[in-house]
Amino acid sequence: MRSLFFILEKEFRQMRRRKGLIRTLFIAPIIQLILMPLAANYSVKNxxxxxxxxxxxxxxxxxxxxxxxxxxxxxxxxxxxxxxxxxxxxxxxxxxxxxxxxxxxxxxxxxxxxxxxxxxxxxxxxxxxxxxxxxxxxxxxxxxxxxxxxxxxxxQAFVFRIIPIHWYNVFLNYYLYIIPGILVNLVTGIGLMQTAFNLVNEKEIGTIEQINVTPVKKFWFILGKLLPFYILSAIIFSVGLLVGFVFYGMVPVGSIATMYIALLDFLFALVGFGLLLSTYAESQQQVMSLAFFFMNILNMMSGLFTNLDSMPAWAQFITNCFPLSHFIKAMRMICLKGSGLADITPHLLYMFAIGLVFNTWAVLNYKKRS
Amino acid sequence: MIEVNNIVKTYNKGKVKALNGISFSVGKGEVLGLIGPDGAGKTSLFRILTTLLLPDSGEAQVNNFHVVTNFNDIRTCVGYMPGRFSLYLDLTVEENLHFFATVFNTTIEENYHLIKDIYEQLQPFKERKAGKLSGGMKQKLALCCALIHKPAVLFLDEPTTGVDVVSRKEFWQMLGRLKEQGLTILVSTPYMDEALLCDRIAFMHKGDILSINTPKEILASFHRELFAIKTTKTFQLLNALRSLPDTYTCFAFGESIHWVPKIHTTPSALQSIIQALDENATLEKINPTLEDCFIDLLNQPNASSN
Missing domain, CATH: 3.40.1710.10 (abc type-2 transporter like domain)
Structure with a gap:
């Protein structure tokens, strides 16, 4: 337990040193959240x-x-x-x-x-x-x-007039729909990539050998490696919410607390997945290709760009196995509809189960000795 | 302090043999030097003894703890310096040391006396990041980090490779002082002059220990006559000597050729053999070095059969 504190101390110290990291982590999401909703627009004009x-x-x-x-x-x-x-x-x-x-x-x-x-x-x-x-x-x-x-x-014959009322998004405001999705997408990119990179980096520079000969238990070591990325991802998420509010006037209808509970649940699954990738890769280059491959699948099948319900049954099954689609759905429900904890419970449970599988798998696969 | 009994390790499902059942022991306060070419199995041995690698069979104990079953106890009482510099490059000297002290549940102050001599040299650079240190400084820092938790046994895998001569000398002086404090040290090195400073030397080759003895006795065990030949045509003479039936071994050693003839005869007779091949060559009888002994061991029939 004590060792966890020292590992965290070291991790944050290293994180603070990486000026490039801080820059990419904050500036990139802000720019993307300002520009992307304007560009990635479904309502066809002109x-x-x-x-x-x-x-x-x-x-x-x-x-x-x-x-x-x-x-x-x-x-x-x-x-x-x-x-x-x-x-x-x-x-x-x-x-x-x-x-x-x-x-x-x-x-x-x-x-x-x-x-x-x-x-x-x-x-x-x-x-x-x-x-x-x-x-x-x-x-x-x-x-x-x-x-x-x-x-x-x-x-005059009888004439039907259909006047649709768009519940939860009365003016079919496209931003309200896309911003939660883009936000999730950003958190995924940073959470997954950085977690996977971080552990592989220790492998690549050889420091993992030094850690492995210390009496630090692998559970605490892994936790110490992952916690900073929970915090980092949560900060980025918050920055994104703020950008959504300032630039697009997006105010979630539901409670912020529910949103953060869903976020933590999602990060549990996401960071576990990053960890799993890093236990299989030996170098940053390897983990980069792996993460890139999965990021593409995750994004395309997350319901961010395409409608999940129109996918074939097998594809819907696969998307259910990824945490991303659940989080995007939960986020849209909270942001637009004001859903509470009880409403998003199925998604929370899905994400937790997925996270449990990824994390257990990763911890079992990470060995202090070969 | 270290007991190794018939350790076998193979890679790629038995295709590559790293260690073929080696045994030896190291006493408390002893410095054992491991010498051997690349691929001899030195690093595999280190990794098994530091509990990073599981042996296929055989037993080993470090500080009376079993490497397979009591690995947690071993991890608290050994210091390991891998061949590759493996500290955090983006942390400063002081932060690296602090981190490794804390993960071993101790503090720099508590064991400062152990690293005082070494750390004093690093003191001016303690705010510098480890990645920006010179090679010698890096090794000193790595040694400090391996020592900070007061280990009983120190494993050093080629600690001075790529380090300048002066730093190497200082490094071995430090090892001497650590030994005086009762530390047991297992060290591998490619430098024969460093091997001479060990209490005992183990020659490793293709996963076997060919010989394990004090430097003095290893040198004394060389029973043949050895000659150094100085010539300007090293390559031609080397080939000519090798095809000679009277040659036992012959190899280039720095600027000269070390030649071990099979026959016992007068120096002048040998001189004439050499001068028949190259008239400007000079011959001189010399005492064997460790390298001569090592090559001699490699040429013994029981070594090459493995």
């Missing part, structure tokens, strides 16, 4: 639109105005021919072509129906899907409007 209006009626003009005023679309050009309009798409100037047929307004009034043609550049799948969805939503709205206008009240 879709360039080309309109081919063969009708030139007041209805068609009103419809285009309605589309461009939605905020999602920029009218890049109007064109007289479909061919010209498509050439804009080919030159990557436009994303979407809306073609309004001749006599659009007349047919609409006389025959009660008319077709519109929409062509979307699908090179970027997400953008294409969203652009199409936005556009059809606007057109449906407009359709309902003109029905009311042209048909006499007695002839």
């Amino acid at each position: 879709i360039s639109l080309v309109v081919v209006d063969h009708d030139h009626s007041s209805t068609s003009r009103e419809m285009v105005a309605k589309i461009t005023s939605s905020g999602h679309f920029n009218l890049y050009a109007t064109s007289e021919s479909n061919k010209e309009a498509l050439s804009y798409v080919e030159h990557d100037k436009a994303d979407l072509v809306l073609e309004i047929p001749p006599h659009f307004e007349r047919n609409l009034v006389r025959e009660n129906s008319e077709k519109l043609s929409v062509e979307i550049n699908a090179i970027e799948g997400v953008k294409a899907g969203l652009a199409g969805a936005y556009l059809s939503q606007i057109l449906l709205d407009y359709n309902a409007d003109i029905r009311e206008r042209f048909l006499p009240p007695t002839h």
